[in-house]
Structures are given as C-alpha cells and as structure tokens.
Amino acid sequence: MSTSHPRRIHRKAAEQLLDGSAGPGAGPDQLTRVLAAAAAPGRESERAGEQMAVAAFQAHHLAPVATSRRGQMIKSPLAKLLTTKVLATALAAFTTGGVALAASTGAFTGSGPAHVGADVSSSAGPVSAGAQAGASASSAPAVRGGAPGLCRTLASRVESASAGVNGTASQVGLEQALASPMLTQMLGSSVFSPLIATVGTTNVADYCALLLDLPRLPQPDGLAQLPAPVLTATLAQLPAGTLSQVLTSVPASGLAQVLTTLPAPGLSQVLTTLPASGLSQVLISLPASGLSQVLTTLPAGTLTQVLTSLPAPGLSQVLTTVPAPGLSQVLTSLPASGLSQVLTTLPAGTLTQVLTSLPAPGLSQVLTTLPAPGLSQVLTTLPAPGLSQILTTLPASGLSQVLTTVPAGTLTHVLTSLPTSGLSQVLTTLPSSSLSKVLTALPAPALSQILTHLPSSVLSQLPSSVLSQLPSSVLSQLPHSVLAQLTVG
C-alpha cells in the first residue's frame, strides 16, 4: 500500500476542477488530466444514433398542433408502428444503407469503430437488398433495406438461439422468430438499438412484421388517432397489399375518420393504390356521410379511376349509399366517358335508384353530359316507371337535349315505354321545335301508337305546326276534335 497521500484539494480548487475552469496547478496533474479526458469533445462514434434521433424528432414535429396536446402519446401499437414507418421514411433521406442505421457500441465496451463497422456489415449488410419489396421504388433501395435488414438479422439470431424456429427464409419462420420469447433477449445487442430507438422494445416484433410485409399485423384501432400528415405519409408508404389489409381491418367508424382526415392528394393516392377488391370493401364499409365526403373530396380524375375500377356490385352499393347531394356532386364532376362507364355498369334497379334520387339540375347535367351511346344505353336500361320519373323530372331544355340526342330506335323505345301520363307530360313539356323533331324522327307505326294513346286534351295542346307535319296515316287515326282544330288552324 502506498504511503504517499494525495495533495489536499481545497473547495475552491475542487470547484474549478468540476466546472472545467481549473488552471495548471489547481489540482493534482493526474486528476486534472483524467477529468479533462473524461470531458473531451465528443467523438463521432458516440453519435451513432444521430440520424435516428433526428428522424424521431422530425416525426414528432410533422404535426405539432395535432400532437402537442391530446395526441402526444399515440397509444395503439399500430399507430406507433405507422409512425415509425414515417420515421423510416424520414430516415431514408439522411442515411446511406444499413451501416448508418446500426449503432456503435460506444465508448464503454472498449471496442473501437473498426469492430463496430465489421459487426454491422456482417449483420445488416447482406439482407438489405431483399427487403421491402413492396415499397415504392422511387428512392434508394439500399436505404430502405436498413431497418428490414436489421429485422431479418434479428429473426435469424432468434432462430439460431431457439429450437422452435426453423428457416427464417420463409414467412412462417420469420413470424415464428418474431413471436419467440427469445426476441427480447436478442434485442439486448446494441446492433438492434436503432430498432428499439425507433419503436421501443415492445413494438419491435410488430414493427418488423410490418416492414417485412408479414401477414401478422397488429390491431389498427388507433389508426384514426394519427395526425393527418403522419397518417397520409404512412398510408402512402404502404405497399398495396398491406394498405388493403390495414384499411379493410379498420372498423367502419374509424375508417371513415381516417379517410376523411386525409387531404385530397393523400386520399387520392391511397384509394388509387388499393386493388379493386380492397377498394370496394373499403368504400362500401363507410357510412353514408363518410363515403360522400370521401368521394366528393377526390379530384375528377381520381374519382373516375376509383369508380370505374369498382366491380358492378361494389359500385352499385357505393352509389346507392351516397346521399343525393353528394351523389349529384359526384356524378356531375365525372367527365362524359367516366360517367358513361359508371352508369352503364349499373344494373337497371340501381341505375333507376341513382338517377331518380338526383335533383332535377343534377339529373339534367348528368344525362346531357352522357354521349349518345351511353345515354341510349341508360335510357333503354331503365324500366318504364323509372324512365318516366326521370324524363318528367327533367326541365324542358334537358329533356329536349336528351330526346333529340338519342337515335330513333332508342327514342321509339323510350316514348312507347312511357305510360300515358308520363308521355303526355314529356310531350307537352318539350318546346315545339324539339317536339316536332322528336315526333318526325319516329317511324309512323310508333308515332301512331303514341298519339292514339294520348288523351284529346293533350293532343289539342300540340302545336298545329307539329300536327301538320304528321303523315296522313297517323293523322287519320287522330280524334275528330283534334283534326277539327288542325283544320281550323
């Protein structure tokens, strides 16, 4: 044991040593040097988590208003998860490959940077290429491979440490590994600290499941709690299959909230990413108001794409669910070709329901927007009562345009299908020029059939200029009173 004694350190000198203001001789040289070494400027190896921390910061500051109060703690596992997808995305902007994602073991293990680098390249490196196959291919795949790469490394370490997991090359094996109780133990390695830093230890399994596109997904109840920008960025990042799975598993009320939270561009991207079946399932599960809001938010191009990609049953259900004002807005915002495609896809009953629910101006705009073939198909698809209701709802100008647009065959079908009352109203609504054009377009037998069914009161309202153009074969069948009027006129 040494017999020497350390020089007394007086309070003032101690204070100077502690706050770094000590000059030479303030304390024992060795102690001064030790303290200076301990307080030396930071090294890069001590800042290995920099990108992850900044990414976490950015994720939390995407929507400061939304997150500052109620939403500071996002509670559901999926919400956390999805936030981390945003983290991963933000991270991608800064990092290069898996190396930057992996943490160094820092100053206390005695392992230098070279050791850390080797550890990372052997674990995260080889797996990064195959990861995130479903993600958008727009930016560097090596960057996106980082976190999934770590997940695969984690799974393979669990596999080698536990008897119940076999073959993490398969989805089943990966799932087994992520579900293994060994997972937490394996996470103790600092290699995985980026994963823990991103989602926290308890969410690593779910996070990896999402990153690796495994079927096992967490409960997405909290999806609607995410602030809109986070939600948008998150959903827009998901590959189609996962997006479909996530959205179709959200309860209806939450789904409506999710979709109505999205701004138009995000909503467009999400809905156009969904495959037809998923899109159909998502839209038909929405309550009427939510559906209406979603569809009326979409720009015309996307709306057309969405509606025309729906299979007939889904389209029917969607259009009959939307309340009239929204439906009118939806249909009138479609371009002619899209409108035609949508309406001609619908079965007769739905078509009737849709068109008869429209207010007159909307109906008029819809029917007059349709190109002649589409209009013909629509009019000939409608059953008589619906056809009557629709035609008698149209204002004169719209009715006129509709009836003078369709070819003679359709016109004949339409007018001879109408019940007398509807026919009367249609013919007396038309301005005389259009009426003349319509009646003269009809073949004689049809015209005869139509006019002979009309009551005298209606016939007498027909302008003589129209009656005088009728062929004699038709005229001869008209009641005498009408003929008398014509003669007098």
Add this chain to the structure above:
Amino acid sequence: MPHDVPMDRSVDTALPIGDAKTVNPSPQPGVPDLASAVADAQRGDPEAFRRLYRDTQPRLLRYLGALVGDDAEDVASEAWLQVARDLQAFHGDYDGFRGWVATIARHRAIDHLRRHSRRPPTTPVPVEELTDLTATDDTAACALDAVSTDAAVRLIATLPPDQAEAVLLRVVVGLDAESAGRVLGKRAGAVRTAAYRGLRTLAKRLEQAGDHPPPGRPSALSHRPQRRPRE
C-alpha cells in the same frame, strides 16, 4: 479507505448556494450557437435538434456508462425518443436542456436496470491504461485520444455511485451543483460533497496506481442498489 479522507462537513452549507454559473467543459468546436438551438428546435428546426444531439449525446453516453455499462447506447436511444417527443413541453435554455435530458436518461437507466433485474455490466478499470494516461506528458495530454477518454470515464465510474454520478454530471454533462442536484433529487450541497469526495478518491487512486498498479479493482457500481432512488 478512501472514505476516510478528511472532508469538511460544513461544506453542505458553507459553500455559496448561488453557484448558478453553468459550465461547459468541452465546448464543441464548430458548433454554432447552442444557446438558440433549444428554441429553434422547439419551433421544429431539425438542424437545431441535430446540434443539440451532437453536443449532448457524447456527454450522456459517458454518464450513462456509469449507470448501465454497455447498455448506455440503448438507454440513450430511449431517452432521445422521449426528448424528441416532449421537447415542446420543455422550458429553459441549453444549460437547462442538458439537465433535463440527463434527468430523462437517468430515469430510463433506472427503468432499464429494474427491467433487466441485473447489475450493470461494468468493466474493471484496466490499470495499465490509467498508468499510461497519467504518465502522459503534457504534449500528449493535449491530444488525449478516444481510449484515454474511455479509461477516464471508467475510472470515474468505479467511484461509489453517488460520487461517480456527481462527478460525471458536473464534469462531463456540464451541470452546476444545483442542476446536478435536480437530476439526482438531492440538495446542491449534497452533490458538492459527493463530488469533492469523488475527486479526492480519484486523486488517491491515481497516486496509488502511479506507485503500485493494483490488479483490477472491483467496481464500486456493483454495490448499486437496484431500486430507483428518490422517485
């Protein structure tokens, strides 16, 4: 018997309380104005947050090393997640920020120890490194390399826990006695006493190591209580 080193017990009350001067023992060269970084980061500036991280994280890692050993990196990551989340709720300047982050990190470290129900894995101080360090001439001391920083921090970590934390919070994290007291849930005077004792113990050990390098000394932290103190 390092604890028998005479220490003026009146230090708890004798020293001025108003030791408000907060120190920054290792200002980072080239780091622009950390004073404004907190406010800028609170306004959402990621570069400001990055500056805060770059200056604070090395301090934090060295401090956490004394608490959780090799798990310092993990615990620091958890702490930064919380910092990123709660930054807008923080009120104060950069000095206060370091204290706040240290408090969060300490809580996470204690949670970590409780969760793992195990003692922190600490490495015994390699005495050769210390003798090398203390034998370094002045020129070399000016260029202290990474290994010597690690060795120095590990040496401090071998102090009794209250002394180790007090010294690290003051010397490495750069807090004054009051701020360190708030981190530890103690009075400033108690922190001063612990820090002074720590310095004396260190000085004595260094002197002994210079004379007769002893074998690996058992870690003082192995006596660390498992319960979270003063929560």
